[in-house]
Amino acid sequence: MSQISIKAGIIGGAGYTGGELLRILINHPNVDIVFVHSNSNAGNLISDVHTDLLGDTDLKFASETSQNIDVLFLCVGHGDAKKFLATNLFNPKIKIIDLSQDFRLQKDNGHVLSAEEGPRTFIYGLPELQREEIKQAQNIANPGCFATCIQLALLPLAKKGILNSDVHISATTGSTGAGQSLSQTSHFSWRNNNLSVYKAFGHQHLKEITQSVKQLHNGFKKDINFIPYRGDFARGIMVSAYTEFDGTQEEAEKLYKDFYSSHPFTHVSDKNIDLKQVVNTNKCLVHVEKHGNKLMVLSIIDNLLKGASGQAVQNMNLMFGLDEKAGLNLKPVGF
Template sequence: MVNNSEKIRAGIVGGAGYTGGELLRILVHHPKVDITFVHSNSNAGNPVSDVHTDLLGDTDLVFSDHLSDDIDVLFLCVGHGDAKKFLDANTVADKIKIIDLSQDFRLQKNAELAGRKFVYGLPELNRQSIAEADNIANPGCFATCIQLALLPLAAKGLLKGELHINATTGSTGAGQSLSATSHFSWRNNNLSIYKAFGHQHLNEIGESIKQLQPGFTEAVNFIPQRGDFTRGILAAVYLDSDLTGEEAIALYEKYYAGHPFTHVSRKNIDLKQVVNTNKALLHVEKHGGKLFIISIIDNLLKGASGQAVQNMNLLFGLDEREGLKLKAGGF
C-alpha cells in the first residue's frame, strides 16, 4: 500500500525493448510513480529518448548499467529464460516487489525461486491474490487474449468438448530483435501460421482453465498466425454449447461487470478499438450448436506492459486504472 502523498519507486530491467518502451511510456506519466532507474547493458549512458525517440521531451532518464535497492518494485522486461538468470545472478532485497514480463514464472511448477512465490497476474482471474502478492508473473499476450474469451464459461463449468482457436498477432509480438519473419520485406502483405497446436502459451491457458473448471480435459486446438500489422491480437474461439446467445452474453457481461478494462460488445469488434489501450473487448454469438467468441487486445499493453502496470496498481492498493486511461488510435 502507498499513501496518497507517496510515490512508488520503480526500477526497470531491459528498458530498451518493446515491452520496456511501452512500460516507460506509461510510467513517465503515471501520477503515483517515480522511475528510479532504467537498466540496459547495451545502452548504458545513453538517454532513454535515443532508443525510444517518441519520449524526447517527456523524460531526461538515462540508461544505467547499475541496479539500486532504493525502489519499491522491479519490472523485468527481459527475454524468456533471462528473468530467472537475472534473479540467480543478482540479489534483490526482499522488500522489493517483482513483476516479471517473461514466461519464466507463469506455470505452477516454476512459480517459486529462492523463496519468492510468483502469482499469475491475470486480474480477471486472480485479482484478490494479486493484491495480496509480492511477486507477479505477467501473462503472455496470446494467453491473455484467449483466456478472457474462456474464463466466464470455465467459471460456471460450461466448457464442453474441444476448443477451437485461431488468433492473429502483430509483428511486435515477436520482440524487437530482427528475424526473418519480422523483417518488413517478409511481413508486409503477408500472412503465416506458426507453432500450430504447440504454442508455449497453451500451458498457462490450460492451468487457468483447470483453476476454474478442474475436470476439463478436452483438447485446446490453437492455431497462431503472424499478421501484416504492428500491434494487436484478435482471437476467434468456438466450441459446442447448450447456452442460447442471450444466455451467453448475459454470462459474459456478469463475469466482467467488475473489471474496468474488459468489456462485452453486442456489436462486432475490430482491433482499432483496443490498440494503444489497456482494454480487452469481447463479442459473443451463437451459431447453431456452436458458441463463437471474438476477443481483442493490444499485445504490448493489455498483453504485456499495460497489464504489468495494472498489476502494480493492485499490488500497491491503487485504483486499478491509475495511469492507464489510454486512448485508442481510431484511424
C-alpha cells in the same frame, strides 16, 4: 490513495515492452522511475532509443541497479529473468513483476496459481482471474499476450463449468509480438502484405491457458486447439474461438457480462469488434455469437499493453492499493 509514491526500477528497458512500460510510468501519477537498466545502451538517453519520448524524460539508461526501489520490472527475454534473479539479489521487500514466461507455469496451490523461485513466490498476474491474490502478492508472473487474449475469451465458460467439448482457436498477432530482434518473419519486406501460421497446436502459451482453465473448471480434459497467425500489422491480437454451447445468445451475453462486470478493462460488446478499438489501450473487448450449437467468442487486445506492459502496471496498481486504472486511461488510435 493519490499520495502514494512508488519508486520503480526497470531491467531491460530498450525493447518493445520496456519502451511501453516507460511510456506509461513516466506519466503515472504515483511512480518515480529510479533507474532503467540496459547492458547495450548504458549511458545513452532513453529518448535516443525510444525517440517518441523526446521531451518527456531526460533519463539515461543505467549500467547499475539500486535497492532504493519499491518495485522492479523485469522486461528481459524468456529464460533471462531466472538467470538475473539468481545473480542479482534484491531486498525481499522489493516487489517484482516479471514480464517474461519464466514463472508463468505454476502449481494450483489451493485454487491460487503460484510458482516458487528460491525464497520468492510468484502469483500468476491475470487480474480477471486472480485479482484478490494479486493485491496480496509480493511477486507477479505477468501473463503472455496470446494467453491473456485467449483466457479472457474462455474464462466465463470455464467458471460456469461448461467447457465440455474441444475448443478451436485462431488468433493473429502483430509483428511487435515477436520482439525487437530482427528475424526473417519480422522483417517489414517479408511481413508486409503477408500472412502465415506458426507453432500450430504447439504454441508455448497453450500450457499457460490450460492451467487457468483448469483452475476454474475442475476436471477439464478437452483439447484446446490453437492456430496462431503472424499478421501484417505492428500491434494487436485478435482471437476467434468456438466450442459447443447449449445455451441461447442471451444466456451467453449475460454469462460474459456478469463475469466481467467488476473488471474495469474487459468489456463485452453487443456489436462485432475490430482491432483498432483496443490498439494503444489496456482494454480487452469480447463479443459472443451463437451459431447453431456452437458459441463463437471474439477477443481483442493490444499485445504490448493488456498483453504485456499495461497489464504489468495494472498489477502494480493492485499490489500497492492504487486505483486499478491509474496511469492506464489511454485512448485507442482510431485512425
